[in-house]
Amino acid sequence: MTFDVPGAPEAAPRPSRATLRDVAHLAGVSIKTASRVLSGQPNVRDETARRVREAARTLRFRPNRLARDLRSGAVSTAVGFVIGDLSNPFYTQIAAGAERLLREHGLELFIATSDEDPERERRVTLTMLERRVRALFVVPVADEHAYLVPEQQLGTPMVFIDRPAVDVAADSIVLDNRRAVREATERLIALGHRRIGLLADRTGVWTASERVAGFADAMRAVGTADWQRWVHRAHDVGTARSVATELLAGPDAPTALFALNNRITAGVIDALAGAPDPPAILGFDDFEFAPTLGISVIAHDPVDLGRRAAETALDRLGGRTGMPQQIVLPTRFIPRGSGERPPREHGS
Amino acid sequence: MTFDVPGAPEAAPRPSRATLRDVAHLAGVSIKTASRVLSGQPNVRDETARRVREAARTLRFRPNRLARDLRSGAVSTAVGFVIGDLSNPFYTQIAAGAERLLREHGLELFIATSDEDPERERRVTLTMLERRVRALFVVPVADEHAYLVPEQQLGTPMVFIDRPAVDVAADSIVLDNRRAVREATERLIALGHRRIGLLADRTGVWTASERVAGFADAMRAVGTADWQRWVHRAHDVGTARSVATELLAGPDAPTALFALNNRITAGVIDALAGAPDPPAILGFDDFEFAPTLGISVIAHDPVDLGRRAAETALDRLGGRTGMPQQIVLPTRFIPRGSGERPPREHGS
């Protein structure tokens, strides 16, 4: 004689998930009627509806969204968001902004990460499309998006955020990068700075190029032909820190450092922590502790970037046709002290 | 005679998405053979396979994941993550940690937010399940998860992160909250602090209760029976700031402030920015600028929380059965100055 060991995991024959068929059967109606009740269609007698709902509750029925979305074409409520890096608040705040607006329209935002890798971005994006998202947001890293053209023609609205798509005509929301950096550079120049160390993201990143162009505009305007020698590259906190450290230790050290994104700013701040006589510092992107640390920045509202992207997509879903739009959002310079320091004359 | 206006959007009769049927038709084979080729099944003649692939490329065929996942049961590669708030780096770093490991196993992480709202958490979680995610991660806000029991029994592994589930037996990964706070409080006490202002998250949040309990442990151990009067509540940066400001302005002001999460710490720092003679400050959760600002914290690794959660889920997917596990991760106290200040004797 054998006993079932009470706790033995394999003893429990796992019940399978209840389907509409089970619900209909239990309620004594057809599948279609059950479907009608549970998806809120009219023309079902109250009593019947009650029985169906009762049965659904008993069986803990959960509709299978895959089946539903499959059957009913592209009416899924899922919207995809492809983001570079989950630990960068710039990206996640964009997502938060988009999410808030989409939710009000009954849409759900699903986020996946590209890890700042073009090939991965491509794969993740295609996966989203294979899941038939209703719309797609991308903060692109790749510079090749031609593969999205057919998908777009099939009616999936796509919005590119922070950087425009190069080879697909799609809506995009970007910042006024070039102007923002030009004007900020002009402020430094007006304070007397000429040796301005610019720390930019990798070449190839659109925002980096735009921002460097703004720097060039300002430098050339005051006759600095060799502005290129002041442009340095960094792509994360670590590299930014070491580049900044090196720069300041070297001969002909800059009297001001201009960090072109939030990661780089963090690196620069780290490098200068506790320096007795720091250079002027400017950062692109505001951040939580900038007021406390007294860092002057070019601020903008990532949440708004996301919100505007969502608006654009909703517009398209609402049927707006026509040429892709590029929305350019303004930035705002916030002086907090670090960027207002005049150049220090150094010995030698 | 009429012309198609070249740029007129409505002129283009939108082509519909190519399906396996179209590919098969173009290649002159059956749907099944096309399926075989495109999903890498064996036993197809090279020449046939070539033709199918060619056709797929021509039509820019993308398989419909909904259909595939529907047909083949629960083999979807999607894993769901329900997170409280996208703009809190604590959450997003957990997600980043989980994502990294899952990706190595061919799984994709989809994130949705509960906005720290129990009802929304429930809805979002159910939606995930309706989409038949392969596994589910939740950083719970709700304290009622019984509705997940049947889903869990149906075989979807669930892992609760940072806070355990109360009424469903599920795996969870948490921090050693109580001990961490007790020990940190003991350090303050050893420095001579007795009036320690504790700023905790809302009652009802599990981590808050645990951490307050740790504080109580330490305070009672030195005979402070009225420890409760030192416990204050805050739930975001703004409230934390005003609570901190009030506390320090009031009579019998605390000589130390202990902030029980990263949002609260930010508020406290903000309140004390530039204060001439600040109290000691301790924070729970490390953050990027803590070293620069010299803030002593109880640190831990959110990325690791996520990684461990992913490991646990993968284990379950790999077939591990048996009792749910609770993994408790250690924390680490990092002195950076702010927490090592002795109490200041104040006049009166």
Place this chain on the structure above:
DNA sequence: TCCGTTCTTGACATCGTTGGCACAGCGGTG
């Protein structure tokens, strides 16, 4: 040449849901 085995291929059912349509029952109208 014949037979058995392996390879290649396609017809058909199926996953769980919703859309289209038919039909029964009912009350009102001419």
Place this chain on the structure above:
DNA sequence: CACCGCTGTGCCAACGATGTCAAGAACGGA
């Protein structure tokens, strides 16, 4: 009484893929 419209319900097909199975082709060995 024929006819109409309306309501409630069910049958069947369909969404787009994969699993099952069996038929036919190709191949090897006797």
